[in-house]
Amino acid sequence: MNINLVAFGIARDILGNSTQKFDLKKGNTIEELKAELTSEFPKFEELASLKFAVNETYQQDDFLLSENDEVVIIPPVSGG
Amino acid sequence: MNINLVAFGIARDILGNSTQKFDLKKGNTIEELKAELTSEFPKFEELASLKFAVNETYQQDDFLLSENDEVVIIPPVSGG
Amino acid sequence: MIDIQLKDNELKTADCEAFVASDAAGGTVIFVGTVRNQTKGKKVLRLDFEAYKPMAIKEMRKIAEQAMQQFDALKISIHHRVGTLQIGEIPVIIAVSTPHRAAAFEACQYCIDTLKETVPIWKKEYFEDGEVWVAAHP
C-alpha cells in the first residue's frame, strides 16, 4: 500500500524530504507504519516521541490507513 | 498623650476627618489606642480588620507610641 | 530590577512589559486588573481608588523584593492607579519576567495576591443605589 508521508522538523531531516511516497509492505495501521519506518530509518527510534497525524488530527497506533493517505510524521513538538 | 490620627477609606468616614488630634488617656501602645478608639467610635469594631501604621510601616499591638506620633488607621485594604 | 508606580492617569500594559524585557527571560507573565461591570450581580457604575501613597509604594516594593528573591525573577513592574475609574479601566498591572515560565506565573500571582492583602489602597464601589468601601466589613 502506498501512502504519502509529510515530515516536519527533525523528521524531515531523518526522512531526507518534507514529502515522500512510502510503500507500506506489511499491514495497514499506524503501528505497522511506525515499525516499517523505524526499521528503514533507525534514527526515528532515537526521538523522545514519534506521533502521526491523518486529517490534521493525532491518530492512535490502531488507526487504519488507506491507499494514498497523507500521513504526517510528528516528532517531539517544541512550540511556545 | 496626644497623637495625630490619619485615616483613609472607611476609617475616615467613621472618624469624620482624614486627620485628627487624639488624646490617648490610658496607656501608650497600639493595642490601648485601638481599645480607646473603638470605645469612642464603635463602628471600628464592625470592620473586617483594623491595623495601624507608624512611619509608613504596619505596627503590632505592642508598639509603643510617643507624644505627637502620626498614627495611620488602616481599615481593610482593597487595592488591585 | 524593580519598577513601582502609583499613578493618577491611565496605566499601560506596554510600559510594564517594556520594563521587564530581558534577554535572559524565557517567559513574562502580566496580570492586568480591570474594573468589572458588576459585583455579586449588582451593577457597578464606577470605582474610586485612594491610597496612603508613601506606604503603598513601600509595601508594593516589599512585595516585589520578596518575589524577586523567592521566585528568582529577573524584573518586576507593578503599576497601580488611584482616582476614579470607569468600567473596563485598569487599576493595576503586574509584570514579571523569569528565565523559566512556571516561576513567572507563581511570582505574578504572589504579587497580586499579596498586594490585595497588604498594600494600603482602598476602593469604593458606586452602585445605582449607593456606594460601599470594598471588603470593609466581614
Added chain:
Amino acid sequence: MIDIQLKDNELKTADCEAFVASDAAGGTVIFVGTVRNQTKGKKVLRLDFEAYKPMAIKEMRKIAEQAMQQFDALKISIHHRVGTLQIGEIPVIIAVSTPHRAAAFEACQYCIDTLKETVPIWKKEYFEDGEVWVAAHP
C-alpha cells in the same frame, strides 16, 4: 470567544490584550514567551520556528476551547509566530480574561503548558557551533 493566529511577523501583546477585553472581566493574565539568549549556559544566536499550520491552528483552538470550559474563561487569544526569531523576540502570546483572577492564571498556564505538549510547532536553536531541534531527543 476565541482568537487563534499563526503569524510570520511580529506579535503584539496589545492585540491579544484588546481581544480579551470584556466589561465582565475582573482579571486578565497574559503570557509572553521570549527567545532567551542561552540554553543550559550555551549562547543562542537565533531560533527558527516551523509549524504544520492547519493542524497547529486546530490544536491551539482545541486548547482554548478546553480552557474556556474548564476555567470559565470569558475570552482567550493565542498568537504564535513562525519563521526566524532573534533574541528577545516573541514566539507566543496567550491572553485570558476571566471574571475572577485566580482562574485567569490557571487557564493561561494550562494553555501554554498544553501548547508546548501538543501543538505541532518545532523550533531549532542556532548556536555558534551548530544547531539543534529543541526537545527532539530524550
